Amino acid sequence: xxxxxxxxxxxxxxxxxxxxxxxxxxxxxxxxxxxxxxxxxxxxxxxxxxxxxxxxxxxxxxxxxxxxxxxxxxxxxxxxxxxxxxxxxxxxxxxxxxxxxxxxxxxxxxxxxxxxxxxxxxxxxxxxxxxxxxxxxxxxxxxxxxxxxxxxxxxxxxxxxxxxxxxxxxxxxxxxxxxxxxxxxxxxxxxxxxxxxxxxxxxxxxxxxxxxxxxxxxxxxxxxxxxxxxxxxxxxxxxxxxxxxxxxxxxxxxxxxxxxxxxxxxxxxxxxxxxxxxxxxxxxxxxxxxxxxxxxxxxxxxxxxxxxxxxxxxxxxxxxxxxxxxxxxxxxxxxxxxxxxxxxxxxxxxxxxxxxxxxxxxxxxxxxxxxxxxxxxxxxxxxxxxxxxxxxxxxxxxxxxxxxxxxxxxxxxxx
Amino acid sequence: xxxxxxxxxxxxxxxxxxxxxxxxxxxxxxxxxxxxxxxxxxxxxxxxxxxxxxxxxxxxxxxxxxxxxxxxxxxxxxxxxxxxxxxxxxxxxxxxxxxxxxxxxxxxxxxxxxxxxxxxxxxxxxxxxxxxxxxxxxxxxxxxxxxxxxxxxxxxxxxxxxxxxxxxxxxxxxxxxxxxxxxxxxxxxxxxxxxxxxxxxxxxxxxxxxxxxxxxxxxxxxxxxxxxxxxxxxxxxxxxxxxxxxxxxxxxxxxxxxxxxxxxxxxxxxxxxxxxxxxxxxxxxxxxxxxxxxxxxxxxxxxxxxxxxxxxxxxxxxxxxxxxxxxxxxxxxxxxxxxxxxxxxxxxxxxxxxxxxxxxxxxxxxxxxxxxxxxxxxxxxxxxxxxxxxxxxxxxxxxxxxxxxxxxxxxxxxx
Numbered sequence: 057x058x059x060x061x062x063x064x065x066x067x068x069x070x071x072x073x074x075x076x077x078x079x080x081x082x083x084x085x086x087x088x089x090x091x092x093x094x095x096x097x098x099x100x101x102x103x104x105x106x107x108x109x110x111x112x113x114x115x116x117x118x119x120x121x122x123x124x125x126x127x128x129x130x131x132x133x134x135x136x137x138x139x140x141x142x143x144x145x146x147x148x149x150x151x152x153x154x155x156x157x158x159x160x161x162x163x164x165x166x167x168x169x170x171x172x173x174x175x176x177x178x179x180x181x182x183x184x185x186x187x188x189x190x191x192x193x194x195x196x197x198x199x200x201x202x203x204x205x206x207x208x209x210x211x212x213x214x215x216x217x218x219x220x221x222x223x224x225x226x227x228x229x230x231x232x233x234x235x236x237x238x239x240x241x242x243x244x245x246x247x248x249x250x251x252x253x254x255x256x257x258x259x260x261x262x263x264x265x266x267x268x269x270x271x272x273x274x275x276x277x278x279x280x281x282x283x284x285x286x287x288x289x290x291x292x293x294x295x296x297x298x299x300x301x302x303x304x305x306x307x308x309x310x311x312x313x314x315x316x317x318x319x320x321x322x323x324x325x326x327x328x329x330x331x332x333x334x335x336x337x338x339x340x341x342x343x344x345x346x347x348x349x350x351x352x353x354x355x356x357x358x359x360x361x362x363x364x365x366x367x368x369x370x371x372x373x374x375x376x377x378x379x380x381x382x383x384x385x386x387x388x389x390x391x392x393x394x395x396x397x398x399x400x401x402x403x404x405x406x407x408x409x410x411x412x413x414x415x416x417x418x419x420x421x422x423x424x425x426x427x428x429x430x431x432x433x434x435x436x437x438x439x440x441x442x443x444x445x446x447x448x449x450x451x452x453x454x455x456x457x458x459x460x461x462x463x464x465x466x467x468x469x470x471x
Numbered sequence: 472x473x474x475x476x477x478x479x480x481x482x483x484x485x486x487x488x489x490x491x492x493x494x495x496x497x498x499x500x501x502x503x504x505x506x507x508x509x510x511x512x513x514x515x516x517x518x519x520x521x522x523x524x525x526x527x528x529x530x531x532x533x534x535x536x537x538x539x540x541x542x543x544x545x546x547x548x549x550x551x552x553x554x555x556x557x558x559x560x561x562x563x564x565x566x567x568x569x570x571x572x573x574x575x576x577x578x579x580x581x582x583x584x585x586x587x588x589x590x591x592x593x594x595x596x597x598x599x600x601x602x603x604x605x606x607x608x609x610x611x612x613x614x615x616x617x618x619x620x621x622x623x624x625x626x627x628x629x630x631x632x633x634x635x636x637x638x639x640x641x642x643x644x645x646x647x648x649x650x651x652x653x654x655x656x657x658x659x660x661x662x663x664x665x666x667x668x669x670x671x672x673x674x675x676x677x678x679x680x681x682x683x684x685x686x687x688x689x690x691x692x693x694x695x696x697x698x699x700x701x702x703x704x705x706x707x708x709x710x711x712x713x714x715x716x717x718x719x720x721x722x723x724x725x726x727x728x729x730x731x732x733x734x735x736x737x738x739x740x741x742x743x744x745x746x747x748x749x750x751x752x753x754x755x756x757x758x759x760x761x762x763x764x765x766x767x768x769x770x771x772x773x774x775x776x777x778x779x780x781x782x783x784x785x786x787x788x789x790x791x792x793x794x795x796x797x798x799x800x801x802x803x804x805x806x807x808x809x810x811x812x813x814x815x816x817x818x819x820x821x822x823x824x825x826x827x828x829x830x831x832x833x834x835x836x837x838x839x840x841x842x843x844x845x846x847x848x849x850x851x852x853x854x855x856x857x858x859x860x861x862x863x864x865x866x867x868x869x870x871x872x873x874x875x876x877x878x879x880x881x882x883x884x885x886x
Contacts, residue, residue: 057592072804072828072830073635075828075830076827076828079739084560155845155849157848161838161842161847162850163848168830170860170861171830177833194684216662228493247679249683254860254861255861268664268687272683272684274860274861276857292883295883298883298885299883299885301885302886303885303886306885306886309562310825316582316776322645385529389487411878412485412490412491413490413583415487415490415583415876416875416876417877418876418878418879419876419878419879420879420881420883421876421879421880421881422880422881422883423879423880423881423882423883423884424575424881424884424885424886425886426886427576427879428877428886429886430578432570432572433572433578433886434570434578444689445585445586445668445669445689446585446668446689446861446862446874446876447670447861447862448692449650449874449875449876449877450875450876450877458602459831459860459861459864461830461831461832461834461864461865462832462833462834462848462864462865463826463834463842464833464835464836464838464842465836465837465838466835466836466837466838466839467837467838468707468713468714468837468838469837469838469839469842470713470714470716470717470718470838471717471721471722471764471839471841471842471847
């Protein structure tokens, strides 16, 4: 039995305890985790300093160094997050559609934990705490595999949380950190059938592709966002310019940022210079179709076919002029990643057609795609954004970490 | 592009039409399918006769021949099933949790089709019609791969249904039959990313294992049932005997049949002869633990370790005496397949403990496991029984063939 299988076995045993643990006890453990993280922040910062030193020695980019680094303030934010999760309603135990059948059987669908949830993620050590406490609140044990750059920080976080679990009288094995952070351990997690009830990979296109090809455990794909803003002929053009500028430039590295602007031919001539006036302030590079090049001239790099399918994650925007909303919808369904898609229009019928026909986790009328987020959607928390249709779609909160079982109350019925 | 990829592409195009097709039009198509199946039953029976002839030539077992064969009456039942699906409520379009956020965004979660659903199944040709019409009602195109024994029958069914779709003004490609019924085509379906939004394998353990190992598309595992009945020390023993007899003998080949009887040690001596008196009428073979052998003597074959994990699908029952409900729960969670599990007890607290701690799609108190079925659970239909926790668990009806998308109504919000 490998180390990972052993951890899987321990996590599974812990999950069976957690599945029958009440809300009060789980919240007590969360509060103990929060106060332990506050009390022991010195250890955590020391571990993080070791990660940072190694990262600097390996010439890590400043933006990644910033994502890796912790501070008193950042730990304070993490602790605050733990307390917010404790304050959320517990999804477990809710029973829906309870009915009595003609034969007298009373049947209900009761919300239960998934069991053991695996996560593969990179860089930011705060994800370790976020993921662990969301799993704990929803009654799931977890097996976490963070990035190797954050390993010491993750070890410190998990050590503190496991101690707090024991203090609460719960199994420390509710929260587990994978010790081997090689590529092989990620693949092994994908094959950990019998132990993992769900695997959530959070990372770039390469990780997601590897998971799709290799996973034998149930998976929720997250985080790939090739999002579009379509500015219709009936759009408020000033609103359209604000929306594409917001969707592109406020945080280009995240998955709900826009990668492609589509503009109706009838308004392209008027709209594109308006949008460009805002986008140029952030030095956005435009990669446009022939018509976009004609209108905006030398500011536009000719777009390649590949640009239409690329998540730039940067200050780069593909731009295409289309003939009508139908062309926009077809283009989005062919090139989008099913994440977040927006139409800017004042026309009721056009808005409805777009809402109905675009196949994506979130479809917007007259608002920035940047709102696709568990907190903005009112879920109170977020463990990732699913771009698949099965089980969870869009921002995932506590409910998306649960399953159901049918409970059936009989009085001796046979069939 | 392979033939299967071409079919996938056609199905995907049809799915985008179906996704925006209203309930009335879908029901019209279902009624046209029902009447065409009635009108053209001669063609279908002729095709079925060809399948039967080939099957007899290949020495197919009588029980399988029976599953393969169609008749006027069976086609009548299939037609009736189509009309029942037409009469079910359409799950598509329901919008839940619609709220207006503090920033004025109105956000709702709208039920939408999955897109293209693949199914791999065997033997019975009626599954072809059942699956196609459930997919159609829930707005999904389908790609069906039946067993090679039923290929001519399936071709006839699909031909009739495609003609009816065209008559209704819907794309014939909403319903597609895989032409190649080799093992390779099943594997190719498992790899059909970009075309299949969901794959439902219905078949034996070998098929399910192959899907777990090979699938790159989202999958719902179905149909493996290692189900237990636990007779507690506080059980009504006569009720317990009726329930295990019903769960084992009414249809041993189906997945909700019991494979293993667990008995509390305090009542084993009294209960086992009572149960045996019923089970022996069906010539059930008992494979028991040492204590069971001691009590029932020569009627019991000694159980091997493997017997505790086996779906016999036959008149064979594993029997084990346990010390208490905790041991029964631990045994079930270790050896069960997460399908249907039953406790027979008159003790309120014991019943609750079992309901809470057993990890299965359906957990019963004092009723036969044989009730795990979409019709018995009131879903109105069934496309299979999921034994996984993700997306769907237990009997799957129309809702389980759907996904959600968030619809977001804004007035120019940026973040």
